[in-house]
Amino acid sequence: MPDQKINILAIESSCDDTAAAVLCNGKILSNIVATQEVHKQYGGVVPELASRAHQQNIVPVIHQALAKANIDKKDVSAIAFTRGPGLMGSLLVGTSFAKSLSMGLNIPLIEVNHMQAHILAHFIEEDGFDKPQFPFLAMTISGGHTQIVMVTDYFEMKVIGETIDDAVGEAFDKSAKILGLPYPGGPLIDNYAREGNPKTFKFPKPKVDGLNFSFSGFKTAVLYFVQRETRNDPDFVEKNLKDICASIQYTIIGILMDKLKKAVKETGINRVAIGGGVSANSGIRQALKDAEKRWGWTCHIPKFEYTTDNAAMIGIVGYHKYLKKDFADFSVTAQSRYKF
Incomplete structure (x- = not known):
């Protein structure tokens, strides 16, 4: 465990859930998910509607995640985001916002593979759960x-x-x-x-x-x-x-x-x-x-909250990449197909 506090703001937007989380040294301070009810009437996720809903949800979700974590954006160490795989329109919203926020705050940007995140969710600091x-x-x-x-x-x-x-x-x-x-x-x-x-x-x-x-x-x-x-x-x-x-x-x-x-x-x-x-x-x-x-x-x-798409799992990957200084540059782009 590092001496200093490493606060990772994580953003997940691979499909139809807009999510943001804040982790401090691998422990969750907040984990917010906004689901999209609009798809139910169509019997499945409509990509265009999903990306529009992400645009509406991303600012309030991130604001809520920071507020619940009681963290000011100036105290964020890095921004982690889902680069892929997923729906391209949805990924573009999260990728673009993460890049802009990273640039505006002048802090590192960390790209995350969504499928790696599902695996590494087991390494979130949780009482009662062995890694x-x-x-x-x-x-x-x-x-x-x-x-x-x-x-x-x-x-x-x-x-x-x-x-x-x-x-x-x-x-x-x-x-x-x-x-x-x-x-x-x-x-x-x-x-x-x-x-x-x-x-x-x-x-x-x-x-x-x-x-x-x-x-x-x-x-x-x-x-x-x-x-x-x-x-x-x-x-x-x-x-x-x-x-x-x-x-x-x-x-x-x-x-x-x-x-x-x-x-x-x-x-x-x-x-x-x-x-x-x-x-x-x-x-x-x-x-x-x-x-x-x-x-x-x-x-x-x-835990059930880490099974569906969530930003906490993106944050734990971001944390371990931060420890390795494995940062992305601003040329990074969303990838709908993204293998690890």
Whole structure:
């Protein structure tokens, strides 16, 4: 822990949440998120509407983050921001504001990879939460990504498995849409699944080589299943909703855990951390707790507030980059596709 106070102001705008946080030496002083309700009526995120909402929200969100942290902007040590991956219009708002603020305050600018941030969120100073020991395996699961990453140090990460088509979060949301549930449907499937029987209906698991994932065929299987059953009984979904949701969730978690078990076996690393929006799912959390008991894994499950997009995770990456003096210059640009 450094002697001086390092205050990082972090900005996250990769999709449809405008977020700002202030961290002092890795500990959160504030973590503010403004969600955008406008997308619900469209059944998904509309990029143009998202970027407009970011423009409206970014100033008040940053102001609120500084006020809650009781930090004056002159006391900020550096500005950390999400460079990518994400929606280009949304990223441009955060990137442009971060660059302007950094220039105006004459303090360092730190670019952050959104997916690295989901992994390093486990290193936020939190009472009651142990930090992973290196090396460990991280599974990032969200609406846009599904990856297994081997992490050997804060910024030494290697993707050893990823989806070849759709992300797991999309599989949840599209399945929910097929069932007639509103957006975002993933959390609703989780809620209904808790009261259903996961063995009622059987869905196929895609056969994909290595540690990679595929969910496009699974979504098609759910669609054909619902179409077939509703032809025979128009009220089939309504009558069996909880069991269908439980069966969908059981299959998806099985796909994730099969690959994770394979990764542990191949690497010999039994320390596992999850991150991303789908890591809030109760089924995957329980599966990891069961894995600790059955196979002796050490599993790290994030607090709910760090599962969805937030600026605290951007701030912790910014903090560790600040310690390394790893700063960006003002030529930095947003990247919708941004690998680490």
